[in-house]
Amino acid sequence: xxxxxxxxxxxxxxxxxxxxxxxxxxxxxxxxxxxxxxxxxxxxxxxxxxxxxxxxxxxxxxxxxxxxxxxxxxxxxxxxxxxxxxxxxxxxxxxxxxxxxxxxxxxxxxxxxxxxxxxxxxxxxxxxxxxxxxxxxxxxxxxxxxxxxxxxxxxxxxxxxxxx
Amino acid sequence: xxxxxxxxxxxxxxxxxxxxxxxxxxxxxxxxxxxxxxxxxxxxxxxxxxxxxxxxxxxxxxxxxxxxxxxxxxxxxxxxxxxxxxxxxxxxxxxxxxxxxxxxxxxxxxxxxxxxxxxxxxxxxxxxxxxxxxxxxxxxxxxxxxxxxxxxxxxxxxxxxxxx
DNA sequence: AAGTTAATGTTATACAATTACAATGCGCCG
DNA sequence: CGGCGCATTGTAATTGTATAACATTAACTT
Ligand SMILES: [Zn+2]
Ligand SMILES: [Zn+2]
Ligand SMILES: [Zn+2]
Ligand SMILES: [Zn+2]
Numbered sequence: 001x002x003x004x005x006x007x008x009x010x011x012x013x014x015x016x017x018x019x020x021x022x023x024x025x026x027x028x029x030x031x032x033x034x035x036x037x038x039x040x041x042x043x044x045x046x047x048x049x050x051x052x053x054x055x056x057x058x059x060x061x062x063x064x065x066x067x068x069x070x071x072x073x074x075x076x077x078x079x080x081x082x083x084x085x086x087x088x089x090x091x092x093x094x095x096x097x098x099x100x101x102x103x104x105x106x107x108x109x110x111x112x113x114x115x116x117x118x119x120x121x122x123x124x125x126x127x128x129x130x131x132x133x134x135x136x137x138x139x140x141x142x143x144x145x146x147x148x149x150x151x152x153x154x155x156x157x158x159x160x161x162x163x164x
Numbered sequence: 165x166x167x168x169x170x171x172x173x174x175x176x177x178x179x180x181x182x183x184x185x186x187x188x189x190x191x192x193x194x195x196x197x198x199x200x201x202x203x204x205x206x207x208x209x210x211x212x213x214x215x216x217x218x219x220x221x222x223x224x225x226x227x228x229x230x231x232x233x234x235x236x237x238x239x240x241x242x243x244x245x246x247x248x249x250x251x252x253x254x255x256x257x258x259x260x261x262x263x264x265x266x267x268x269x270x271x272x273x274x275x276x277x278x279x280x281x282x283x284x285x286x287x288x289x290x291x292x293x294x295x296x297x298x299x300x301x302x303x304x305x306x307x308x309x310x311x312x313x314x315x316x317x318x319x320x321x322x323x324x325x326x327x328x
Numbered sequence: 329a330a331g332t333t334a335a336t337g338t339t340a341t342a343c344a345a346t347t348a349c350a351a352t353g354c355g356c357c358g
Numbered sequence: 359c360g361g362c363g364c365a366t367t368g369t370a371a372t373t374g375t376a377t378a379a380c381a382t383t384a385a386c387t388t
Contacts, residue, residue, distance in 0.1 A: 008303060035385090037335070057374065071338065076376065081335095092256040093311045095344090095375060110296070112305050125299055131292050132274070132314060139172060139285070140319035141276050147257045149311040150296060155304040201366070221343060235369065240345065259344060259375090 008112075008121050008154045017101075018048045024103040025087050034085060039063075039070065043078040044099070047088055052118040053096030091120060093149045098122070110148040116157025172276075172285050172318045181265075182212045188267040189251050198249060203227075203234065207242040208263070211252055216282040217260030255284060257313045262286070274312040280321025 025044055029036040036044075046062050047054050060075045079097055082088035087103050090096075091111055098120045100109070107124035114120070129146070136143045153163065189208055193200040200208075210226050211218050224239045243261055246252035251267050254260075255275055262284045264273070271288035278284070293310070300307045317327065 008305070035335080039336080055374080056376075070336085072376070073338085073378090074336065077336075092313070110299070112300065112303060114305075115308060121303070123299060123303075125295070128292070128295050128299070131289070131295060132312075135274070135287060135289055135292070136276065136314060136316065139276060139287075140322070141172070141278075141314070142317040142322045143314055144279060144316040145314075147311065147313040147315070148296075149256070150300060150305070150307055150309075151311070152300070152308040153306040158304070158306045199366085203367080219343075220345080234367085236345070237347090237369085238367065241367080 008114075008119060008156070014050075017051075017099075018045070021048050021087075021099050021101075021103065028085065028087070028104040032085070034081075039068070039074060040078045040081055042068075043075065044082055044087060047082075047097055048099045051098065051120055053091045053094050053098040053113070053120050055094075055096045059097075089122065091149060092147050093151060108146050108148075110150065112150045112152070112154070114154035114157055115151055116153050116160075116162035119154055121154075172278075172283060172320070178214075181215075181263075182209070185212050185251075185263050185265075185267065192249065192251070192268040196249070198245075203232075203238060204242045204245055206232075207239065208246055208251060211246075211261055212263045215262065215284055217255045217258050217262040217277070217284050219258075219260045223261075253286065255313060256311050257315060272310050272312075274314065276314045276316070276318070278318035278321055279315055280317050280324075280326035283318055285318075 022041075022045065025036055025041070028034070042063065043059055046059050056072070056075050056079060059079075060070065060072065063070050063075070079088065079090075083090050083097070086106075087100055088097050089100050089109055089111060091098055091113060094113065098111070101122050102109070102124060105124075108126075108129040109122045109124050110128060112121045112123065128148070132146055132148075133143060157163070186205075186209065189200055189205070192198070206227065207223055210223050220236070220239050220243060223243075224234065224236065227234050227239070243252065243254075247254055247261070250270075251264055252261050253264050253273055253275060255262055255277060258277065262275070265286050266273070266288060269288075272290075272293040274287045274289060274292060276285045276287065292312070296310055296312075297307060321327070
């Protein structure tokens with residue numbers, strides 16, 4: 001039934017996604033002595049405007065439109081911070097960044113991305129993670145990071161035949 | 165025991181990796197009526213010079229050094245061809261390309277990449293693939309492509325403490 | 329207040345990928 | 359053979375993504 005699946009749910013209360021994410025970020029930073037500075041917070045907010053992964057230069061453009069006019073390194077540093085502390089996931093296959101739905105929860109995420117509508121949805125299948133860790137162990141490989149991204153069509157786009 | 169693990173094996177007969185890969189490419193193209201043209205073949209050979217994923221501009225540089233002096237589209241077109249027909253895997257998390265060790269074998273690959281020495285090794289765990297497909301089915305998500313990349317330290321680098 | 333570190337600003341550049349259009353090569357039909 | 363159609367390659371320009379290197383500012387420490 002997948003009760004919790006905001007991104008691919010026909011519609012949902014996205015305002016609550018946002019406040020949840022921002023709240024989690026505040027709490028995580030407070031508890032770990034991290035500084036959620038203005039730009040970092042603003043970038044996080046911009047990323048959470050939707051469940052579509054945002055490109056760095058897209059964020060840069062939005063910030064510019066508000067008068068900040070930052071340069072690439074500024075945005076990339078904010079993104080690095082957010083990714084480093086698990087507030088945002090990088091979607092390597094798209095060179096884009098999406099808000100983490102389980103910030104502070106110590107998980108390994110798998111990300112589904114729709115080719116039709118670009119929505120991304122994060123899953124955290126522990127069994128999948130364990131399987132990968134087991135394979136790594138068999139190879140005597142020490143994992144630092146897993147990148148698991150699944151591209152295809154979400155239920156909506158599959159049904160309506162949209163395919164890019 | 166992982167008998168077949170060329171990339172992370174202390175050393176191996178890489179000449180046989182190369183001839184195997186090139187042979188497989190020839191056969192696959194012949195059997196499917198594809199044209200393994202000079203550039204395509206040359207790019208494939210360059211990629212197979214090692215088990216380290218190559219960047220497009222790195223390949224471009226090597227081709228230039230031989231006198232070909234191609235431009236980016238030429239290289240990207242060759243890469244597109246090789247990827248499309250399963251001769252090469254794109255490593256999204258590195259924006260690089262590595263030779264496929266199971267060309268023509270219809271598999272879904274997971275790629276281990278060492279942060280220390282950059283060696284990449286491809287695995288094809290069917291159970292992992294099935295688990296991902298099952299998760300997708302539960303979400304009513306129609307998979308087009310999986311990207312599974314595991315970064316960390318290979319046995320050698322873990323032992324010698326190299327970490328970048 | 330002075331020293332120290334983290335964060336941001338600035339400029340320039342490196343690296344990755346695509347667009348658009350021209351030229352060439354190659355198989356096929358008449 | 360000559361002309362057509364299609365795949366491949368060439369070329370020029372541009373766009374997109376990411377980092378290097380160094381200066382400046384802000385925030386915490388003593
Ligand atoms: Zn939402
Ligand atoms: Zn997450
Ligand atoms: Zn080899
Ligand atoms: Zn493969």
